[in-house]
Amino acid sequence: MYARIFLITMTFCVLFGSLSAQSWSIACPDDPLTGTQNPAYFGTIQSSAFQSIIQRKNIGRYFVEDMGDYGELVYYRLKFSNLFSNRFIPFGFDMYGYETPVGRETNFYSLWWGLSLGSKSGGIGYMGTHYFYEDKKKYGWSLGLLSRMARWLSWGLTYSEKPRIDSYYGWGYMYDSVFVHLGEDEVAELRTGLAIRPYKEFITLWADAIFHNDLEYKSAMVGGEIMPVDGVHLRGSYHIENEQIEFGLRLDMGHFSGIVSAQSSDDYYGGIMLSSRRLPSLSPYRKKSIRLTIEGSYPESPSLLGGKCFRKLSDAIATIIQDGNVEQLIIKLENPSFSFAQYEELRSLLTEFKNRGGKIKIFAEHLGNGTMYLTSIADQICLSPAGGVNFFGIGVEITYFRGLLDKLGITPDMVHIGKYKTAAEQYTADTMSPEMRKELTAILTHIDTIIITEIAISRGISVDEVRGWTEKCPLHSKNAMDEGIIDTVAYWDEFMEFSGWNKSVSANKYLSEHNEVSHRWDKSPEIAIIPVEGSIVRGLSNPGGFLTGKVAGEKTTVKMIESASRDENIKGIILRIDSPGGSAYASDIIWRAAKKAAQKKPVWVSMAGYAASGGYYIASAGDSIFADLSTITGSIGVIGGKFSIAGLYDKLGLNTQSIYLSKNANIYSLTDTFSTQQRKMVKRNMESSYQLFKNRILQGRKNLTPDSLESLAQGKTYTGISAKQCGLVDEIAGITDIHKLMAEKLEISQDYKIHHYSPYKMFDWLELLRKLSYLSQFTKISRDMELLTTNSEENLWYIVPYYLKLK
Helix, strand or coil: CHHHHHHHHHHHHHHCCCCCHHHCCCCCCCCHHHHCCCHHHHHCCCCCEEEEEEEEEEEEEEEEEECCEEEEEEEEEEEEEEEEECCCCCEEEEEEEEECCCCCEEEEEEEEEEEEEEECCEEEEEEEEEEEECCEEEEEEEEEEEEEEECCEEEEEEEEEEEEEEEEEEECCCCEEEEEEEEEEEEEEEEEEEEEEEECCCEEEEEEEEEECCCCEEEEEEEEEECCCCCEEEEEEEECCCCEEEEEEEEEECCEEEEEEEECCCCEEEEEEEECCCCCCCCCCCCCEEEEEEEEECCCCCECCECCCHHHHHHHHHHHHCCCCCCEEEEEEEEEECCHHHHHHHHHHHHHHHHCCCEEEEEEEEECHHHHHHHCCCCEEEEEEEEEECCCCCCCCCCCCHHHHHHHCCEEEEEEECCCCCCCHHHHCCCCCHHHHHHHHHHHHHHHHHHHHHHHHHHCCCHHHHHHHHHHCCEEHHHHHHCCCCCEECCHHHHHHHHCCCCCEEHHHHHHHHCCCCCCCCCCCEEEEEEEECEEECCCCECCECCECCEEEHHHHHHHHHHHHHCCCEEEEEEEEEECEEEHHHHHHHHHHHHHHHCCCCEEEEEEEEEECHHHHHHCCCCEEEECCCCEEECCCEEEEEEECHHHHHHHCCCCCCCCCCCCCCCCCCCCCCCHHHHHHHHHHHHHHHHHHHHHHHHHCCCCCHHHHHHHCCCCEEEHHHHHHCCCCCEECCHHHHHHHHHHHHCCCCCCEEEECCCCCCCCHHHHHHHHHHCCCCHHHHHHHHHHHCCCCCCEEEECCCCCCCC
8 A cells, every 4th residue: 555655646746746835825834944934833833843945946038139040048046945943943044046048157145033932723923034145135024923723724924024136137149147136125015824624634725815015915826735644745736816836745754754846837846854753654653672661759740840750651651552563562670669559550551562462571670569560461570680589478567656645745636537537546546456457457458469369360370379489588589580480580781682672662762753743733632630649738739858748739739620621622631649638628629629620521530549538539529430459548537636745845844824715715726635525526527527528429429328328438448449349439440541431432532632730830849848847757747747737727637547558
């Protein structure tokens, strides 16, 4: 098929060519040369480019008498143009040469530059041109507007004032020459154009009208383009006044574009273009082997200064494995750090690749619980000779602070609603309660079963044999290979040699080449992914600092949701929740914003490692809720209370004197505990909050009744799979599968983009300094005290009792 297309297009190329700038509409410029007709184009471009053009134009025909014989002499103008386009300050230069019948030449030059501003949907631009001929200099300028009003409609407008340039031919018996005249008067011109696309990007039709500066009609042109396949542009135009026809062809091949042209007036030109971004081409980018380095942690949200995040990593791997031409994926692990849910999503993607016949090779320095689970899917696992396997199995240790608080003179005075709502237990007790032990054991057993079973299936051995590995670790690399845990022991340079690492293409290079320039006039439809990461608090989100965790501020999160809701180009919203909960007030405000957004467009929820308590409160606003198998969710309950530091004050010799004008004025004083009456009042208030929590869930989960929900609540926590079984979650899926499912439902799966929202664009540095004031506290105490002291009016919290991280 490609050979046939090539022959047809080359024949067309020989017969015709690609339209010159003057013969293409200002409503739909699509390369630097046509962009010089409407400088607003440069504000809309998606990549920088260099274009070089040579044009031969018939300038004049004269009948002359030579020694009694009559004949016709023709002289031509050769124009050599070089254009450097970018989005802000494009520039270029032209060299003009006039060729006479006996070969004499006359040259002059022009230098142009531009200023442009815009987006893909439109822009404004200015272009100034300096003309040089012998000792004469002139200046011209043009101003352009471009508005791509829809995928099928674009409009352009330009106004220009340029010096009149005339050429004269002088002939004699001994010599001939061409004289160029840069006139003192200027030629002003107003031009407007309209372009439509009746069938996506495959057909473009346009019409332009040109006027003098007094709006007197001057001329008009019509034309169009057909793009039968990617990379082939067949064009034609007709100049109504001088009845000139022009046809053209442009061929795009990767970053290179070839252009040729011919007109009915015997004018023609040809040239090349080099683009910084790949152009849609006849031959798509194909590679068989891709290499990828996974290093460090991948948060759900990009860091303060941008950079990597888990959503981008999973999307990158998904893009690679969906390419049927990719046969091998080579991965280097450099101390990766993921939650178990993230390991689960990555492994699911790699499993999909392997199931379609792809080969996976992985090199690591050491293997722990998480990396052992991830790498077990590989066809070849290689460790460094000095490395080892620390696959011990999973467990949990929880530190209880009651003894320390007693010694410091700090009294935790907490109230909880829900038998299993044990979030304050580490401060109020010195041993684990039966309820917490029961829940943690169930969660750990579930995750352990996933790890052991999946490894056994991938390595083709029994579950008992895999459990036996946990009892033999730690193991040196050589011993691990003898046990069949890994396949090869080699240094990194040796692995690079036999795995084909150096012959493969980096994932960044591969993804860059697949990020092609789009011929759409409008933006591609988008699906927004909005993170809710960290403890939920009032105020702004921030990435935390030393010994302090991330927080999801209600103001920041609501602003992101409202922005996505207003954006007409965003067709659906996915809330990516990785939070143990937090402020009851902030959770409700975010829930309402999500509910309001759901009235305009679909709002789905993707649960990462945690979406518990306040995290589940927010999730209940979603039209559909998705979780990973190991997601920790539920914990539907409330805690509240305070820490009394009166004993600490006594130890420090501090004396607090108080005056209260009512019985409850000291209810949240840090030097008093609750009275019996105050405790009843606090509990009554918390019961109302608990009921509100359940009502929010019942609004979103139509499959639940008040009685069935109460049996699931009481602060109980669930893994993702158990939450699906009891109706708190709809489906088990990772973030990549979720946005694919949403795109299919919205019928945009062929051409959609992901809009990754970051909560840290409006970062508050003063807030970070305030958080860093807790450096003297333990990490766990710091996180919880941070929640309890964020706002003096906050006293109710939806928060999970524990936060587990797989190592």
